Amino acid sequence: MEHIEKLRISLRPFMLYVVSMAQFLDIVNGASVSVAIIPISKDLHFSVAMLPWILNAYTITFAGLLLFSGRMGDLFGHRRILMFGLFWFASWSLVVSFSKSPIMFIIARALQGVGAACTVPTAMALIAINYPPGPERTKAFSVFAAFGGLGAVVGTLMAGGLIGSIGWAWIFRVSSITAYILLVLAFFVIPSTLKKTGAERPRIDFMGSIASVLAVTGIVYYIIMGTEDGWASAKTLPVLFAGLICLGVFIYVESKVEQPIMPFRVWKSSLFTASVVIAFVLMAMMQGIIFYVNMIFQEVYGWSAIKTAVGFLVHALLAIVVFATLGRTIPRLSLKPLILAGFVFRCASALMFAFVTENTSYWRLPFPALIIHVFGLGFTMLPVQITAVRDAANKDQGLVGAIFNTGLQLGAPFGIAILNVISISTKGQGEGPSVAAELMKGYKNALFGVVAFGVFGFILTAIVLPWDKPVRPAKPATPETKDPEGMQESVVTEEMEFEQEAKLPL
Structure with missing residues (x-):
């Protein structure tokens, strides 16, 4: 080997x-x-x-x-x-x-x-x-x-x-x-990311693992199927109750076992906790905009699936450029102002789409709105992702990444579920000049809902996230600054053996 x-x-x-x-x-x-x-x-x-x-x-x-x-x-x-x-x-x-x-x-x-x-x-x-x-x-x-x-x-x-x-x-x-x-x-x-030592093999927290899977699955199922079967339906409400019970069991088990699947220490970082909540809001906004823009292109404009994909092309290609550029500029910037600006951009994009009609030219509103949304996406998602992992020890990075992504996955169906309720309950009754115009009434109100998500995220970011300094290279740890609780000790220390042997690409 x-x-x-x-x-x-x-x-x-x-x-x-x-x-x-x-x-x-x-x-x-x-x-x-x-x-x-x-x-x-x-x-x-x-x-x-x-x-x-x-x-x-x-x-x-x-x-x-x-x-x-x-x-x-x-x-x-x-x-x-x-x-x-x-x-x-x-x-x-x-x-x-x-x-x-x-x-x-x-x-x-x-x-x-x-x-x-x-x-x-x-x-x-x-x-x-x-x-x-x-x-x-x-x-x-x-x-x-x-x-x-x-x-x-x-x-x-x-x-x-x-x-x-x-x-x-x-x-x-x-x-x-x-x-x-x-x-x-x-x-x-x-x-390899395993220690080559004779240390005791980690034990799996089976009870906590099962409870966490059932809790998240039950909650996600309820959010997704609530719009289909009804929020108080016999098909969905028992699943939600079961998920919440499993969540309670999970929290209790994690507070008792020696090697929990989710050590509560990761939540001691207010930066991480805020990042997960903000990620939840960001994904609710993103899924809402993408879903309803897709509906506008296909149901209001009457575009085919392939033409709709071409309509989104500028969004996806520009995203690559924006994220690559931000990767080189963010180290010289404070993250909080970027995130706040990103929320403003994304709200502006949603408002622009809200005023689209079947007669609105693609180049007049949708095209610039997609460009603005890309910048809003870059100014929010990348900085929030960085803040989420910044304070975590190496031994918790997998868990931190998992919790962050769970926040994203919960935010996506939650956003669509809430916005669908708004859209369905406020769309026209087919008595207007065209079906497209009647559908657009519901889509418009749903996009106003996206703006409401953005306002909440902006306020949360302004209150909770600190006014940090620009990201700087990490300084080597010294005995005086070493974490007294051993938070920086990693079970994956073998990666560090290779740090000086191969320079990673940037």
Whole structure:
């Protein structure tokens, strides 16, 4: 194994791009499947009631297992969990592509989400561990975020092209092939993240793990299905109660066990706690804008799926440029003003879309609104991601990444659920001059709801986040400044052995 470790050292500069591809793959999967819902439902004969499960089966397992998989990476090695996730994701993506019935498709999609849950938080942890706080970590996360922006456009365009040529099944086959390639690359470019000592093997908090999975899954299920079956429906309300009970059990168990899956020490950082809440709001806003802009393009303008994808092209391509540029400029800036400005930009973008009509030119409002939204996205998501991991010890980076992503995953369905209620309850009754105009009444009010989210996020950021100084390179720890509680001691210290042997890309 020694020669393999030497090979990993020499190839380690490529690690950032491999772990960023995990983010890319997840975004591609989400964007492409959203476009493919109609052809999938027709080919597999989905009923109207089962249609939401094309997306929801994946989302629920993905969100439910983020916390567990992130902590497993901290305990047993991030590379190991990442590679398992890639293998699992690739295998079940292949099964999805050969599905012959709705039940087979839904089960395979749910299991595919398990694999994705193992890749995203461990990818974040590997970046946070291998890049010290300061400009290096900021630039690394900007690359990570840029791959996400690229994934959005690639997923949408790829889905449109494949559906129109060789079929929707190839969306999942391409994802499978890509994941298998990443699995091989991860083996060769990511160093081992386990200590080579005789220390006691970490124990898994099984009770806490089960309770956390059931709690998050139940809450996400309720948020997603509440708009379909009713918030007080017998199909949803018991699931919410069960999820809340499991959440209570989880909190109790974590306060008692010696090695909890979620040590409460991570919440001692007010910066981290605020970042998770702000991330929740940001994702609710982002999903709201993307969803209703998509509805405006297709239902108000009457565009096809592929034309809608082209309409979003400027958004995705500019996102890559914005995130890459911010990665080099953020180290010289204070983060709080950026986040506040980002909320203003995103609110302005939502307001511009709210005043679109079926006769409004794309170039007059949607095009500039998309550009403004990209800058708002960059000014908020990247700084919040940086603040979330800034104070965390290396041994908690997987957990921190998992909690942060759980906040994002909870924010997305919550935002859509609330905004859908606003849209449905305020849309026209079909008595106006056109169906598009009547639909736009509901979309307009939903976009006002996005603005309300933004105002809340702006106020929260202004009150809670500190007026920090620009991000600077981290100084080496000294005995006098070492954390007395051992918070900076890491169970993944082997990464540090390679720091001077290979310079990572920026």
